[in-house]
Amino acid sequence: MRFKAFLKKYKDYLIGVFTGITFCVAVYVILLMFGIFPFEGKVVGGIHNKTRIISDCIEKYYQGEYDEQKLIDGAASGMVDALGDKYSCYYSKSEYKDKKDQINGQYVGIGVTMQQKDNERIKVVSVNENGPAAKAGMQVGDVILKLDGVDYTSKKIKDLTDVIKNDKNKNKTFVITVERTGEDGKAQNIDIKVVTDTVKVVSVASEMIDGYGYIRIATFDNETDDQFKKKVDDLEKQGAKGLLIDLRDNGGGIVDSAINMLNRLLPKGKLITEKSKRGEDVEYTSDDEQKYDKPIVVLVNGNSASASEIFAGSLRDRAGVKLVGTKTYGKGVVQSVISLEDSCGGGLKLTTSEYFLPNGETIHKKGLTPDIVEEYKKQSEGAYSKDQDSVLQKGLEVLKAQ
Known part of the structure; x- marks a missing residue:
């Protein structure tokens, strides 16, 4: 009885509410039909509208065959490219799988x-x-x-x-x-x-040269830090009087791998600091579990970038390690790989932070200037020989003088 009385008393009000809701839904549907997305924001709404119109034009007028998935991937790639950041990109499903394989070694x-x-x-x-x-x-x-x-x-x-x-x-x-x-x-x-x-991927190679350990690091992936630590331990067992670490042409890779390797060489203390747009600064440090007490020299060139610069710069700042070679590339920003597998497929690599060396320096677009500048001289004859590698020989000379 009370419910019937309630309906009778507020009948006109309830009808008005229902009519208003129906009208709003109808308007929203009509707006969507015309490519207008009132609650999505300018970017998302604009993308929906433009891609719908372009897709319709291709379907109606394009004379030729096309792959729908490539159009979708192309649109996503174009959006990220429009950021104007050469380090950010969109990965299709196959590209994202390749990236994961590369990271996993x-x-x-x-x-x-x-x-x-x-x-x-x-x-x-x-x-x-x-x-x-x-x-x-x-x-x-x-x-x-x-x-x-x-x-x-x-x-x-x-x-x-x-x-x-x-x-x-x-x-x-x-x-x-x-x-x-x-x-x-x-x-x-x-x-x-x-x-x-x-x-x-075998990213780390080593050998003994004139009583010193030579380590060549090609890239930084998820296996590199373990490979590096084993090489250092092995060279110590062989009685290496110091380390010559070659980072020439190493374009970087996984920052965490470089941090783990630094932790093997340096005593407790600050390494790098990452600063992001969200203000969530992350400071990396080394602990007291292991350290390397013998002299180290690092070889670099213009293709040494990103994690290579983190590694070389931190050793320079924290342990006074000498850098030999030519100025490094100058990539002081960090990218995060974001999986889209559970949503639209593929993945994103986006620049998410900038890093600063232990002394507070950023090397982005500046690079690291070596303590001893030495240009690589073309081999005079025959296949590559370490004996004719002027940068390597200069590094050995600096190492032996310590």
Whole structure:
């Protein structure tokens, strides 16, 4: 009885409320039909509207075939590219898988590290020992021209890795045309047949030279810190009187790996500080569990970047380690890889923070200037020899003088 009385008393009010809600829903639906998104914000609403119109135009007027998924990935990639940050990018599903494989230290490919600065050509900066490319005769310094006859001189690295670092192409033979500069300074084109395979990244190599330990670090992945610590321990057992650490052409990688390696060498204290736009500063420190008490010298060049600069700069600031070579690249910002697998697929790499060395210095767009500047001099004859590597020899000289 009370409910009926309530309905009778407020009948007109309830009808008005219901009518108002129905009207609002109807208006919202109509706005969506016309590509207007009142509650999504300008960016999201604008994207929905523009992509819908462009998609309609392509469907109605484009004369030719197209891949819908590539259009979607292209739109996402274009949005991130519009940030104007060369370190941020969008990964398609296959690219994101490749990135995870790379970080984990294992992937399907040919076993090389390639580099492309700005719009330059793709260059081989390291070749994994015993990898497919090494077995086929590919060398550091080779410039990639073609893959199976397709020109790659004006394409991006990811266009190349989409093909050769692909699980579907495991055990496939590719003909890679490279440009190689000979000892006489003349360039020649060479066709190299390479069979792809599962490549386990060996990012750290070592040997004894004149009683000192030489360690070459090609990149910083999830396996690098463990490999590095084992090499340091092994060299100490061999009686190494110091360490010569080579970071030339090392473009960086996982910051945490570099931090763990610094923790093996340095006593307790401050390492780097990351500052983000959200104000969540993170300070990394080393502990007292392990440290290296013998002299260290680090070799660097213009391709030593990011985690390499963190590693070299922290050793310089904290332990007075001498840097030998040429000015480093100057990448003082950190990228985070964000998975989109549970939402729209793929992933993002976004610049999320800037790092500062132990002395408070930022090296972004400045680089590290070595204590001893030494330009690499072209080998006079024959294959590469450490005896003719002027930078390495200068590093040994500085190390022996300590």
